[in-house]
Amino acid sequence: xxxxTLELFEILRGFSSLVPPNSLIFPTRLSSSLIHDxxxxxxxxxxxxxxxxPSVQYQKQFWKWAITHLETLDGDEASASTDPRIYDxxxxxxPPPGPALxxxxxxxxxxxxxxxxxxxxxxxxxxxxxxxSEGPEYHVPGGTINTTEYETVTxxxxxxxxxxxxxxxxxxxxSFVLSEYLINHPADLVRNKRILELGSGIGFLGIIxxxxxxxxxxxxxxxxxxxxxxxNEDILQRCKENIQLSSSESALNRNISYRIIDWSSALDPETxxxxxxxxxxxxxxxxxxxxxxxxxxTLIPALIATIKLCLQPKHxxxxxxxxxxxxxxxxxxxxxNTLTTFLSLAQGAFFLSSYNLPLLTLKxxxxxxxxxxxxxxxxTLFLETIENNNHDNVKLFRFSLQNVSM
Numbered sequence: 001x002x003x004x005t006l007e008l009f010e011i012l013r014g015f016s017s018l019v020p021p022n023s024l025i026f027p028t029r030l031s032s033s034l035i036h037d038x039x040x041x042x043x044x045x046x047x048x049x050x051x052x053x054p055s056v057q058y059q060k061q062f063w064k065w066a067i068t069h070l071e072t073l074d075g076d077e078a079s080a081s082t083d084p085r086i087y088d089x090x091x092x093x094x095p096p097p098g099p100a101l102x103x104x105x106x107x108x109x110x111x112x113x114x115x116x117x118x119x120x121x122x123x124x125x126x127x128x129x130x131x132x133s134e135g136p137e138y139h140v141p142g143g144t145i146n147t148t149e150y151e152t153v154t155x156x157x158x159x160x161x162x163x164x165x166x167x168x169x170x171x172x173x174x175s176f177v178l179s180e181y182l183i184n185h186p187a188d189l190v191r192n193k194r195i196l197e198l199g200s201g202i203g204f205l206g207i208i209x210x211x212x213x214x215x216x217x218x219x220x221x222x223x224x225x226x227x228x229x230x231x232n233e234d235i236l237q238r239c240k241e242n243i244q245l246s247s248s249e250s251a252l253n254r255n256i257s258y259r260i261i262d263w264s265s266a267l268d269p270e271t272x273x274x275x276x277x278x279x280x281x282x283x284x285x286x287x288x289x290x291x292x293x294x295x296x297x298t299l300i301p302a303l304i305a306t307i308k309l310c311l312q313p314k315h316x317x318x319x320x321x322x323x324x325x326x327x328x329x330x331x332x333x334x335x336x337n338t339l340t341t342f343l344s345l346a347q348g349a350f351f352l353s354s355y356n357l358p359l360l361t362l363k364x365x366x367x368x369x370x371x372x373x374x375x376x377x378x379x380t381l382f383l384e385t386i387e388n389n390n391h392d393n394v395k396l397f398r399f400s401l402q403n404v405s406m
Contacts, residue, residue, distance in 0.1 A: 002042070002146070002147040002148060003144055003145065003146055003147075004038065004042065004144070004145045004147060005027070005030060005034075005144060005145070006143050006144070006145060007025065007027035007029075007030065008027060008030070008034075008035075008038045008042070009145040009147070010024070010025065011024055011025075011026075011027075011038075012038075012042055012043065012128075012147075013127075013128055013383055014383065015043055015054065015062055016049070016054070016125070016126035016127070016128070016152075017125055017126065017127055017382070017383040018054050018055070018058050018123060018125055019383050020061070021061050021062050021064075021065035021066075022065070024065070026065075026066075026069040032073040032081065035070070035073065036070065036073075036081065036082065036083060039066055039070070039086065040083050040085065040086065044085060044086060044089055045085075048126070048152075048154075052124035052126060052154050052245070053124060054123050054124060054125070055120065055121045055122070055123035055124075056093055056121065057120055057121060058123060059093055060090070060093045060094070063086065063089065063090040063093065064090070066086070067082070067086065067087070067090060070082050070086070120158075122156055122157065122158055123156070123157065124154060124155070124156055125154070125155050125156075125157055125171070126152050126153065126154045127152065127153045127154075127204075127381075127382045127383070128147070128150040128151075128152055128381070129150060129151055129152075129153065129179075129183060129208070129381045129382065130149055130150045130151060130183075130381075131183055131184075131186060131212075131215070132183070132184060133149075151211055153204060153207045153208065153211075154242075154245050155171065155202055155203060155204060155207070155242040155245075156202075156238070156241070156242060157170045157171060157202050157242075158170045170201075170202065171201070171202065171204040171384075172201075172291070172292045172332065172384075173292075173332060173384045173389070173390070173391070173393075173394055174291040174292035174330040174331065174332045174394050175201070175204045175205045175291040175292065175330070176204075176381075176382040176384055177291075177330050177376055177377075177391065177394045177396060178205060178289065178291045178328060178330040178396060179204065179205050179208040179291075179382070180376070180377050180381055180382070181328070181330075181374065181376060181377075181396060182208060182209065182212060182289075182328075183208065183212065183381070184377070186212045186215065186216045187216055189287060189328075190209060190212045190213055190216055190217070190287075191213075191216045191217050192217055192223045192224055193213075193217075193223075193224060193285075193286045193287050194223070194224065194225040194226075194227075194283070194284060194285045194286050194287075195209055195213075195225065195226050195227070195285055195286070195287045195288075195289060196226075196227045196229065196279070196283050196285035196287070196288050196289070196310060197209070197226070197227070197228055197229060197288075197289045197290065198229055198261065198263075198288065198289070198290040198293060198303075198306065198307075198310075199229070199230055199231075199290055199291070199292075199293045200228040200229055200230050200235075200236065200239050201230065201235060201239065201291075202235065202238045202239050202242055203228065203238070203239035203240075203242040203243050204242075205289060205291055206226060206228045206239065206243055206256075207242065207243055209226055209289070210226055210243060210253040210256055211253075213226065213253055213255070214252055214253050224255050225255045225256075225257070225283075225285075226253065226255060226256045226257070227256075227257045227258070227259055227283045227285065228240070228243070228256065228257070228258050228259075229258070229259045229260070229261040230260070230261070231260060231261065231262050231263070233260060236258050236260065239258065240258050243256060257283075259278065259283070261275070261278070261279075261306070262275075263299065263302035263303050263305070263306040264302045266302055266305035266306045266308075266309050267301060267302055267305050275306075275309065276309060279306075279309055279310055280309070280312060285310065285325065286323070286325055286326070287325070287326055287327070287328065288307065288310045288311070288325065288326070288327040288328070289327070289328050289329075290303075290307075290327070290328075290329045290330070291329075291330045292330065292331070292332050293329065293331075294329070294331045294332075294338060294339065294342045295332070295334065295338065296338075297337075297338050297341050300338075300341055300342050300345050301345055303342075304342070304345045304346050307327050307329070307346075307399060308401075310325065310327060311325050311326075311327060311399065311400070311401040312325070312401070313325065313401070324400055324401065325400070325401070326398060326399065326400045327398070327399040327400075328374075328396065328397070328398055328399075329396075329397045329399065330394055330395070330396045330397075331394065331395045331396075331397065332393055332394050333393050333394070333395060334393070339395070343371075346371070346399075370398075370399070370400045370401075371397055371398070371399055372397065372398045373395055373396065373397055374396040374397065374398055376391070376394070376396050377391075
């Protein structure tokens with residue numbers, strides 16, 4: 001069991017998820033020995049961070065920040081009381097001396113002769129999470145945290161917005177919002193479910209789902225499954241590697257598959273039959289998930305057509321009964337017109353006449369599409385570092401297709 005004060009746990013979460021150090025709060029009310037022991041034991045010599053360390057660039061910033069504060073704890077004697085291993089590690093992060101001015105290695109210098117800035121390298125990122133309990137949560141002021149009560153999600157991800165021509169190599173805020181919604185409703189949404197994620201990216205949401213399935217579904221059941229999908233083979237391979245990292249419960253889930261899904265196939269009469277066979281015949285998901293898929297207006301028609309295909313009711317063998325399906329889609333509203341286009345095209349795809357958020361029930365012959373804007377948490381368990389944790393920009397929708405009497 002590892003117990004930490006709230007202040008130290010927040011630093012641990014910040015370090016593991018690469019929060020800029022100037023956004024972290026250094027504890028001042030705790031004893032210097034407790035603080036030193038935390039930095040040494042929970043971070044520097046942590047077995048987890050030995051295997052899955054944050055990038056060198058981030059560690060340099062973090063340890064410079066930490067050492068600056070550690071040296072102010074005990075006045076003039078602070079540097080003597082700081083463990084030398086901390087200094088040694090910080091020095092080891094420094095780059096080797098660059099070529100001298102005027103050297104032949106011009107590729108490492110700009111036109112002014114200064115060293116070129118190295119782009120951010122890929123990094124392991126670790127997030128702490130747990131299913132809510134009846135007791136105090138981690139954010140209760142003055143609380144003590146038992147870190148063994150938390151699960152972790154560890155991924156290797158890009159630290160740039162776009163890499164190799166895609167935005168799919170890092171985790172975005174919409175994934176955190178949808179993940180927390182699932183964490184808060186595991187029995188209703190995940191237990192005994194077959195789940196398909198569209199646009200899985202590097203796998204954050206899938207790791208949460210796979211871990212929840214391990215936690216809340218009966219063992220050795222054939223009813224559950226998780227299919228991760230993307231159009232980019234390299235991204236899907238990274239997704240698979242992240243899910244299989246030994247740091248996560250998801251690595252124990254043996255009911256995971258990976259498929260290339262091109263949404264445009266849902267609009268092409270020649271490719272639609274094979275896509276239908278994949279989605280309805282092979283995957284046959286009860287729940288469809290998608291995070292931050294609505295960003296390019298030109299992709300929306302294909303996305304809507306794919307969601308529509310996924311929502312076709314599941315038929316129970318040997319009976320005439322059908323089981324309705326559901327889609328949960330989290331949307332980051334970067335452009336209001338794009339969201340309007342998404343909802344408008346959903347209207348057209350399902351032959352609907354009008355809509356009115358946040359709750360709407362729209363009918364057409366024999367069926368209706370029910371779209372709800374769901375209530376989400378004001379903040380998530382997860383620390384996001386690129387979109388300023390602007391949760392107001394993320395909307396969460398539930399789509400379901402149901403039979404009605406006309």
